[in-house]
Amino acid sequence: MKQQRMMIHGVILGVFCLGFAFILAVTDRLTAKDIAARALEDRQNSLSQVIPDSIHNNNPVTNTILMKDGQGNEITVYRATREGKVTGVAYEIFGSGYAGKIKLMLGVDAQGKVLGVRVLAHKETPGLGDKIETKKGDWILRFNDLSLGNPPVEKWKVKKDGGQFDQFAGATITPRGVVRAIREGLEFFAANKAQMTDIDASKAPMKEAH
Numbered sequence: 278m279k280q281q282r283m284m285i286h287g288v289i290l291g292v293f294c295l296g297f298a299f300i301l302a303v304t305d306r307l308t309a310k311d312i313a314a315r316a317l318e319d320r321q322n323s324l325s326q327v328i329p330d331s332i333h334n335n336n337p338v339t340n341t342i343l344m345k346d347g348q349g350n351e352i353t354v355y356r357a358t359r360e361g362k363v364t365g366v367a368y369e370i371f372g373s374g375y376a377g378k379i380k381l382m383l384g385v386d387a388q389g390k391v392l393g394v395r396v397l398a399h400k401e402t403p404g405l406g407d408k409i410e411t412k413k414g415d416w417i418l419r420f421n422d423l424s425l426g427n428p429p430v431e432k433w434k435v436k437k438d439g440g441q442f443d444q445f446a447g448a449t450i451t452p453r454g455v456v457r458a459i460r461e462g463l464e465f466f467a468a469n470k471a472q473m474t475d476i477d478a479s480k481a482p483m484k485e486a487h
Contacts, residue, residue, distance in 0.1 A: 324355055324367050327384030329391035332364040333357030342478050346465060354473055363474040365392055366466070373457030375450040376400040379409070383462040387474050391422045394459060406451035416443065416452070425463045433460035 324337050337355040344352045353387035357365040367384040379399040394417050396409050408414045419442070425433075434440025435453050444452045472478050 283331075294371040296417070322477065323382045323395060323397060324384075326395045327367050327382050328355075328365050329392060332386070332392075333359050335359075337367065342473070344469065344472070356473070361476060363476055366473050367392075368465075370458045370462040370463070370465075371396065371455035373450075374399060374401050375406055375448065375456045376402065377435045379451070379454055379458065381455065381458060383459060383465050385463065388424075389466055389470065390422055391420045391459070391464060394420050394455075399467055401451050402448065405445060408445050408448075409451060409455055416445075417455070419443075420459055425460070425467060430460070433457075 279295045280446060291412050292469050321336075321338050328337055329400060332387045335358045337357045340356045342356065344354055346352055349468045352368050354364050355367045357367075365384060365386045367382055370381050372381065373377040379401070380397040382395050382397055384394070386392050395411065396417065399406070399409065401409065409417055411417060431439075432441040433456060435442050435444040435456055437444055437449055438453065440456065442452065442456050466473060
């Protein structure tokens with residue numbers, strides 16, 4: 278009797294697990310499209326903030342090329358085009374903050390000038406490091422129209438380190454990490470400008486970036 282009860286309990290548990298797995302699978306299939314749609318909307322919103330509508334007549338989300346940085350990390354480059362030419366690109370860059378990695382989206386025009394920078398994710402201290410967000414201040418907007426030559430590369434630092442950019446009162450690590458990420462993002466563009474702005478690059482196989 279004891280063995281029979283154990284077998285019955287095992288069968289019931291197995292049926293329950295199968296049923297639960299089935300429900301999860303069905304739910305995943307039903308919500309996959311909605312999740313993908315929201316992710317696409319978020320990406321389009323991020324790109325619209327760093328690539329002005331005035332410089333393109335395409336949807337940068339659908340015009341992409343894949344590249345690899347010097348560490349072998351795959352990078353998706355979103356490209357804005359007008360009249361058969363690439364007028365701007367955008368891609369994710371990463372900085373090291375006080376509380377961990379800071380993910381940003383950088384937009385650059387075909388000449389290497391910053392079109393815009395926006396924070397996508399971070400864990401910085403509220404009231405201090407979170408001033409990198411546009412809803413908390415205009416600090417991140419000060420990079421618009423700058424480039425590797427404006428200011429000179431050696432000035433792409435916070436003022437505490439001898440550079441041009443302001444740090445926050447009580448928080449230097451966060452802006453230092455962002456400034457460095459943007460500078461490295463611009464260096465990435467400069468090293469790979471030809472491929473990024475080649476209108477036919479999306480038809481070619483992925484290349485390793487320098």
